[in-house]
Amino acid sequence: MYAQMIQSEATAEDPDKLAAFEARIAAGEKIEPKDWMPAGYRKTLIRQIGQHAHSEIVGQLPEGNWITRAPTLERKAILLAKVQDEAGHGLYLYCAAETLGVSRDELTEMLLDGRMKYSSIFNYPTLTWADMGAVGWLVDGAAIMNQVPLQRTSYGPYSRAMIRICKEESFHQRQGYDIMMKMAFGTPAQKRMAQDALNRFWYPALMMFGPSDKESVHSAQSMAWKIKMNTNDELRQKFVDETVPQAEYLGLTVPDPDLKWNEERGHYDFSEPDWSEFFDVLKGNGPCNADRMEARQQAWAEGQWVRDGLMAHARKRAARRVAAE
Amino acid sequence: MSSVNPGALPQSDEAQPKKRNEWPLWEVFIRGQHGMSHRHVGSLHAPDADMAIRNARDVYTRRNEGVSIWVVEARHIAASSPSDKGPLYEPSESKVYRHPTFYDIPDEAGHM
Amino acid sequence: MTAPAACPDPALFEFCLRMGDNTLVLGHRVSEWCGHAPVIEEDIALANTALDLIGQTQLWLGLAGEVEGAGRSADDLAFLRDAWDFRNLLLVERPNRDFGHTLLRQCLFDAWHLEMLTALCGSSEPRVSEISQKAVKEVSYHLERSADTVIGLGDGTPESHARMQDALDRLWPYVGEAFLPDAIDAEVAARGIAPDPASLRAGFDARIGAILAEATLSLPDSRFAHQGGKTGVRHTEDLGHMLATMQFLQRAYPGATW
Numbered sequence: 001m002y003a004q005m006i007q008s009e010a011t012a013e014d015p016d017k018l019a020a021f022e023a024r025i026a027a028g029e030k031i032e033p034k035d036w037m038p039a040g041y042r043k044t045l046i047r048q049i050g051q052h053a054h055s056e057i058v059g060q061l062p063e064g065n066w067i068t069r070a071p072t073l074e075r076k077a078i079l080l081a082k083v084q085d086e087a088g089h090g091l092y093l094y095c096a097a098e099t100l101g102v103s104r105d106e107l108t109e110m111l112l113d114g115r116m117k118y119s120s121i122f123n124y125p126t127l128t129w130a131d132m133g134a135v136g137w138l139v140d141g142a143a144i145m146n147q148v149p150l151q152r153t154s155y156g157p158y159s160r161a162m163i164r165i166c167k168e169e170s171f172h173q174r175q176g177y178d179i180m181m182k183m184a185f186g187t188p189a190q191k192r193m194a195q196d197a198l199n200r201f202w203y204p205a206l207m208m209f210g211p212s213d214k215e216s217v218h219s220a221q222s223m224a225w226k227i228k229m230n231t232n233d234e235l236r237q238k239f240v241d242e243t244v245p246q247a248e249y250l251g252l253t254v255p256d257p258d259l260k261w262n263e264e265r266g267h268y269d270f271s272e273p274d275w276s277e278f279f280d281v282l283k284g285n286g287p288c289n290a291d292r293m294e295a296r297q298q299a300w301a302e303g304q305w306v307r308d309g310l311m312a313h314a315r316k317r318a319a320r321r322v323a324a325e
Numbered sequence: 326m327s328s329v330n331p332g333a334l335p336q337s338d339e340a341q342p343k344k345r346n347e348w349p350l351w352e353v354f355i356r357g358q359h360g361m362s363h364r365h366v367g368s369l370h371a372p373d374a375d376m377a378i379r380n381a382r383d384v385y386t387r388r389n390e391g392v393s394i395w396v397v398e399a400r401h402i403a404a405s406s407p408s409d410k411g412p413l414y415e416p417s418e419s420k421v422y423r424h425p426t427f428y429d430i431p432d433e434a435g436h437m
Numbered sequence: 438m439t440a441p442a443a444c445p446d447p448a449l450f451e452f453c454l455r456m457g458d459n460t461l462v463l464g465h466r467v468s469e470w471c472g473h474a475p476v477i478e479e480d481i482a483l484a485n486t487a488l489d490l491i492g493q494t495q496l497w498l499g500l501a502g503e504v505e506g507a508g509r510s511a512d513d514l515a516f517l518r519d520a521w522d523f524r525n526l527l528l529v530e531r532p533n534r535d536f537g538h539t540l541l542r543q544c545l546f547d548a549w550h551l552e553m554l555t556a557l558c559g560s561s562e563p564r565v566s567e568i569s570q571k572a573v574k575e576v577s578y579h580l581e582r583s584a585d586t587v588i589g590l591g592d593g594t595p596e597s598h599a600r601m602q603d604a605l606d607r608l609w610p611y612v613g614e615a616f617l618p619d620a621i622d623a624e625v626a627a628r629g630i631a632p633d634p635a636s637l638r639a640g641f642d643a644r645i646g647a648i649l650a651e652a653t654l655s656l657p658d659s660r661f662a663h664q665g666g667k668t669g670v671r672h673t674e675d676l677g678h679m680l681a682t683m684q685f686l687q688r689a690y691p692g693a694t695w
Contacts, residue, residue: 035407060472060480067468071686071695072512073461073498076468077491083471084484088384091477095368098350104370105347129686129695164367168388179695187693295473303475306536306590309597311346313589314372348476369478372589379582383482 002055002119002143004210005282006048006228008221011040025226030156033099041225042100045155047116048227049097054111054118056090058292062126063135071129078175079132085172089165096157112297120278121208123286124200130183130190134197136176138205138243144173145239146209149229177246184250191251198247199255203273209236211275240268349398351377353385356393363395374398443507448624449562450504451524452631454514455621455667456568457497458525461515462676463546464490465683466533475536482582486543489575496568503564516687520669520676527666528611530676537597538604540586545608547580548644549615552637561629584648591652598653605654613662616641 017036024031031037063083070076094104110116121139126132147169150162183194209232213219222228240259247254256271280286348370354363366385371377377396386394444450467487474480498511529546533539554576557569590597616638618626625631649656665671686695 032407034404057472057477064472067471068465068682069685071516071693073491073495073515074512075695077488080468080471080484080488080491084387084481084488087472087477087480087484088387091369091384091481092367094477095350098368103345103347105345161367182695186695187690189690190693299473299475303536305594305596305600306475306479307348308346309593310372310376310586310589311348311593312597313593314376316592317373370476371478375585376589379585380478380482382578383485384478387481387485 002052002059002146002208003048004051004117004119004208006044006051006218006222008044008218008225008227009040011038011043013038013040022224025154025224029154030159031154032156040221041227044222044225044227045158046097046100046102048222049093049100049158049161050102050107050110050116051118053090053093053097053107054116055122056086056093058111058118058122058296060086060090061292061295062122062124062288063132065126066129066132069129070132075179082136082172082175085168088168089161092161092164093158096155096161099157108300112293112300114284114293117282118292119208120281120286121204122292123281123288124204125288127200128193128197130180130193130197131201133176133179133183133194134201136172136174137180137246138176138198138201139208140169140172140176141243142205142208142235142239144169145235146230152226152229154226180250180252184252194250195252198252202255203277206236206239206270206273207275207278207281209233209239211278237267240270244268348372349400351381351396352399352402353377353381354395354397355381355385359392363393368399371396444505446504448621448628449630450501451621452625453497453501453504453565454524457494457501457511457514458523459529459546459550460490460497461494462523462525462679463529463543464488464494465679466529466531467539467543469533470536470539479536483539486579486582489572489579493568493572493575496571500564500568512687516684520672520680522669523672523676523680524667524669525676526611526614527663527673528608528614530666530673530679531608531611532675534604534607535600537590537600538607540583540590541601541604542608543579544583544587544648545612545645547576547583548641548648549612549637550576551580552640552644553632556632556637560631565630580644587648587654588652591649591654601652602654605649606657609657610659610661610663613660614664614666617662617664619668 018038021031021037021041031041060083063079063086067076067079067083070079094107097107098104107116111118121142126135144166147162147166151159151166153159153162180194180197183190183197185191211232213232219228219231223231244254244259258269258271260269261267262269281289284290349372350368351371351374352368353366355366356363369377369380369384371380374396377398378394381394381396464487467483467490470483471480471487474483494515495511498514502509502511502514526546528542531542551573554569554573557565558573560566560569587601591601592598616634618634622631622634626633646656666673686693
């Protein structure tokens with residue numbers, strides 16, 4: 001789940017148009033770029049798709065951190081292909097946002113100057129090779145919980161991007177779990193790394209779903225517009241229920257002493273993450289916020305001469321072609 | 326992912342947005358198998374058509390999806406507007422005889 | 438010489454290491470860009486190039502291990518040799534510097550690599566020919582892409598032109614090594630396994646000449662060539678740092694499987 005705490009806004013609109021629009025969504029129709037839409041729907045989508053795209057791009061960094069240290073040629077290729085997919089997913093999402101009238105460069109600038117956010121999870125460091133396993137298993141696992149229902153979102157370009165992303169992502173969580181299995185069933189040092197990675201990523205993964213939104217007005221609006229498909233708590237519970245048995249299979253301990261199966265509810269009971277930490281990370285005080293932003297700012301600034309150079313050449317070529325005609 | 330004729334820009338916080346030298350947006354169409362038509366798969370940015378085709382190969386055929394690529398700059402695509410939806414498409418809805426299921430063929434006639 | 442005394446075919450072993458170490462080291466360098474390229478499309482394209490090169494490494498070093506007959510896998514060769522046992526050209530271990538430098542290095546390597554692989558498709562050693570036939574398709578595309586980028590940046594803005602000319606001046610002294618034959622080359626050439634490296638120069642010069650002319654870049658006059666990469670006698674200081682990073686896990690946790 002790469003979109004957190006998205007504020008939706010209701011705007012004053014022509015009531016007839018609004019009613020027709022909401023009826024279309026209720027009927028399961030897709031809204032396409034040229035269709036009439038409330039300004040609030042457009043703005044909320046730009047925020048949400050933009051944040052999702054930024055998360056994919058910033059999300060390249062924690063895993064990219066280990067590409068040059070991958071332990072085998074095959075692991076290196078798999079990890080590189082996975083991080084490359086994230087760049088691709090960022091690209092698809094930026095393109096979806098562009099259909100709403102905002103350009104990719106404009107969105108990028110809003111990320112780099114702090115006006116737009118990316119998911120809190122990418123502000124945590126990847127310290128051992130087991131973190132590549134934990135990120136794939138837990139972080140991609142949590143993301144998939146959110147992304148699968150978003151394939152049915154009401155905005156056509158977003159829905160199509162999510163369909164492509166989900167198709168491509170199918171191997172991401174599995175490769176992560178595959179790394180975890182190798183580690184958990186490996187040498188004592190590897191097993192220790194695996195447990196340490198689970199300890200550090202468990203609560204940040206739970207935070208990915210965002211704080212409880214049962215009472216949130218924004219969530220209700222987004223759900224009515226089918227921009228948001230489930231509540232944060234629903235998805236978090238689903239994630240815990242699916243992940244705990246996977247941890248047990250690995251022989252690893254989920255770092256929550258209060259975790260236990262609740263027969264009556266048919267779900268696991270679990271401890272809430274420390275939400276003050278979550279809000280600190282959102283405010284910029286996570287372990288890696290400054291480093292992640294600096295890396296992206298640097299890539300963008302150092303790439304300027306390349307983007308300008310290739311554009312200048314394209315213009316010269318076009319001019320020469322016209323002159324030759 | 327279609328980027329055809331985006332709607333109006335939402336109100337920007339900046340009064341005077343900075344001038345950008347952004348690479349143009351291209352729409353990408355790929356023919357997945359021999360004999361099929363090209364299908365819109367998404368968009369990307371590139372300085373010119375040649376680079377757009379190369380970028381399309383790298384971005385949209387990473388999993389052997391394509392055998393032929395078309396690109397067209399997004400601003401050159403003309404699209405019907407939603408209000409045309411009635412006149413453009415409804416007449417064909419009444420021509421049900423264009424669809425194979427319009428015809429009842431007896432089972433004895435075999436597969437058709 | 439890394440091959441143990443018992444290696445049945447030291448020249449072929451050495452030749453496979455040269456091919457595989459080139460792709461290993463360059464693939465590693467290119468992968469360092471992941472997440473940091475000037476634009477997403479380039480990030481994805483660079484990763485594709487790196488993935489092709491890593492794949493080729495698995496084939497070449499796999500064959501090297503097979504020829505050596507000492508039970509070493511491609512991973513053993515990649516992760517458990519020290520710098521003096523590496524046989525890559527100095528060109529590919531040079532650091533990335535900026536995007537232009539990276540793409541010019543790529544273009545120079547691709548132009549040599551394409552000439553080499555094209556010749557290797559007709560190798561008398563069927564396993565060499567088989568790998569080359571797969572790799573040559575990938576490398577044709579690498580060159581197409583790197584050449585176009587070099588042309589675009591060389592003939593772009595005054596800044597991009599200046600940066601590309603600087604990259605060419607820095608990298609040119611590392612080009613000649615690829616074409617200078619030694620005893621290993623002489624033996625594999627005599628056996629029809631690989632071409633005489635010197636025979637690839639004319640084709641390379643023609644390709645690169647055309648690319649640089651379109652890029653409005655001037656070829657340095659000097660043909661001075663740094664040497665010591667493909668023989669392993671004297672690598673640059675950069676290789677050791679790359680290996681320290683690349684081999685860290687295998688060295689720190691010997692015997693673990695990943």
